[in-house]
Every structure is written in C-alpha cells, then in structure tokens.
Amino acid sequence: MKILLVDDEEELAGTLAERLRIRGIDAHWAISAEKAMQLLETETFDLAVLDVKMPKVDGLKLKQQIQSKNPAMRFIFITGHGSSRDFETGASEVGAEYYLVKPLNIDELIAKMKEALKP
Amino acid sequence: MTQDAGMIGQAGLQFFGKMCASVSHDIKNVLAVINENAGLLEDFCLMAEKGRPIDPARLKRLAGDIQEQIRRGDRIVTGMNRFAHSADAPSMDVDLSELTDLLAALALRFAAARGVQVHVKRPRGAVRITTAPFVLLNLMWLCLDEAMAFAGPERIVELAAEDSADGACLRFCRIQRLKDTPDGSLPTVLSSVLCSFLRAQVSFDPDANQMTLLLPKNGG
Numbered sequence: 318m319k320i321l322l323v324d325d326e327e328e329l330a331g332t333l334a335e336r337l338r339i340r341g342i343d344a345h346w347a348i349s350a351e352k353a354m355q356l357l358e359t360e361t362f363d364l365a366v367l368d369v370k371m372p373k374v375d376g377l378k379l380k381q382q383i384q385s386k387n388p389a390m391r392f393i394f395i396t397g398h399g400s401s402r403d404f405e406t407g408a409s410e411v412g413a414e415y416y417l418v419k420p421l422n423i424d425e426l427i428a429k430m431k432e433a434l435k436p
Numbered sequence: 437m438t439q440d441a442g443m444i445g446q447a448g449l450q451f452f453g454k455m456c457a458s459v460s461h462d463i464k465n466v467l468a469v470i471n472e473n474a475g476l477l478e479d480f481c482l483m484a485e486k487g488r489p490i491d492p493a494r495l496k497r498l499a500g501d502i503q504e505q506i507r508r509g510d511r512i513v514t515g516m517n518r519f520a521h522s523a524d525a526p527s528m529d530v531d532l533s534e535l536t537d538l539l540a541a542l543a544l545r546f547a548a549a550r551g552v553q554v555h556v557k558r559p560r561g562a563v564r565i566t567t568a569p570f571v572l573l574n575l576m577w578l579c580l581d582e583a584m585a586f587a588g589p590e591r592i593v594e595l596a597a598e599d600s601a602d603g604a605c606l607r608f609c610r611i612q613r614l615k616d617t618p619d620g621s622l623p624t625v626l627s628s629v630l631c632s633f634l635r636a637q638v639s640f641d642p643d644a645n646q647m648t649l650l651l652p653k654n655g656g
Contacts, residue, residue, distance in 0.1 A: 328473075332475075336475055339479050370549075397461040420464070
C-alpha cells in the first residue's frame, strides 16, 4: 500500500508517515496542496490522507485536483473540526466517504485505509 | 441605541464563536502532534522489546518536540484566556499594543488561510487608553479582515499601535491593494455601529497603503 499524507502541520505529517512506515505502509508526505501535486508528478499512490483545513488550497479542493489526474485514487480526510456540520456538508459534496477526527488513532486510520482500498 | 446595543452583542457573540472555533482547531492540532510523537515513542519501545536498539538522540529529539508542542499549546490557551477576559468589564484601562499582539495571535489561522502574514511593529512603551476591550477587538478584527482582503503581492499586513494627539491609533500598513477600492470599503453597518460605540474613526490612505483606526483616550 502506497499512500500520500498531506497536512500543513509538518510534524504531524512527518511523524505519522514514520509510524505508518514502521507498520509496513509505504507512506510519503507533503505540507501543502502545491507540494502534493509536485509529488504526484513523479509518484503514483493508492490512497491520499488529506487534512481538510489547509492554507490556500484545502483538502476538499485538493481531492478534486488529484482526481482529475488520477481518478482511481482513494481518499481519507482528517480534520480538527470534530463533527462540524460545515465539514460534513462540504465533504458530502465532494464525495468524501471516509474521514477521521484528530487526534488520530493509528489502528483506526489503517483500518479505514484498508476499507477505502477494497475493490 | 437599544438596536445598536443588540447588534454589538450579537456581533460580539459571533466574533467570540469564530475565534473559539479557530483556537479549538489549533489546540486539536497540538494534541494531534503530541499524540503522534507519543505513539512513535511507544513504537520505539515495542521495537526495543523485540531487540531493536533505540537511538538515544532520536528519543531526545522526540521529547524536545513534545515539549515544544506543550509550549505552543500554552501560548494558544494563554491567548484565549486573555481574549476571554477582555469581556470582563464594559470599560477598562488597556495597552493597545498588547491588544494588537493578541489580535495578531488570534488571526494567525485566518491569515494563513489567506496566505497572508500579519507583522506587529511594537512601540517603545505602552499605548494606554480606556475603552471597551472586547468591542474594540471586534472592530480591530473587522479592520484586519479588510486589510488582509486587500493585501498585495507581498502578502503582508503590518500593524502598529501608537499614541496620538487625542488618544491612540492602530495603523494597518502595507495594504498594497487598498488603491483598488476608491474610498476604502470598511464602513459596513456593523463597523459604523462599533465605531460610534467606541467613539473611534477609520480613515484610509490608499497612496500610503494604509488604513488607520483612531481611538480616543477615553472611549467605549
């Protein structure tokens, strides 16, 4: 499983990626939509874990940008907003089926990843 | 007047809610980072139990990262506490430069979302006025929001609190696209009501890329 983590909290993205690699997942990370799109120029991923609230381009818009290049990719959203109605409305508009609330439980995240990647 | 008071109260509640939501999001992020760092420590311990040695330098770095996040969380909560206490009394003696620092801290996430940096130019001493600090913060936020909306290519808004002949002023500088609006565009009903309540004035100087909030020595 090769995944891309995108979160403007650099330490969160880096540490979470390290923990996923310890568990055998090929995890890469970026701190902005721009950096994520640069990575996608040279790499392909099965799944992206996207923070919803990011400066300039948020996670929901980034999903649309990625999907225009790679329609097969799956997505999980992470948010600091709990069960915010705004987020749920926005997420349903872009078809965000999977999302988790920070702080994350890594086992729950991996379970969601496996679920999202089921054919 | 009653209608104005109602509007000030309603707007104040919305402002308070907006800032609380932003601060809670920041705290969630701090907790999320600490959670991952603690999780990584646990991972290292589990690996050590299976015979893989732990690098002490890596552990030291992780402990330092956790301490830094705790300091960050403390700064956020301290700012929130000061913000909450700004509503303690209808009128207080305050240092405008301290309120400006507080506003800049509260605005951090909103500024980042717009790709704008808010710089604070600190005066040599305190800039003391008597005012309604919470209502003033609401007005300062409206001005800053406006300034950020018209930030130019350098994406910086600079704030400077100063003493003035009749009281104090807060300058919002380096608003490079202020020229795009013929007369500035702040005077909404709400900003007018807040200005009237605080006996404040907002002036625009597009040539100097500047908006100024003028405050009386005793207002609010």
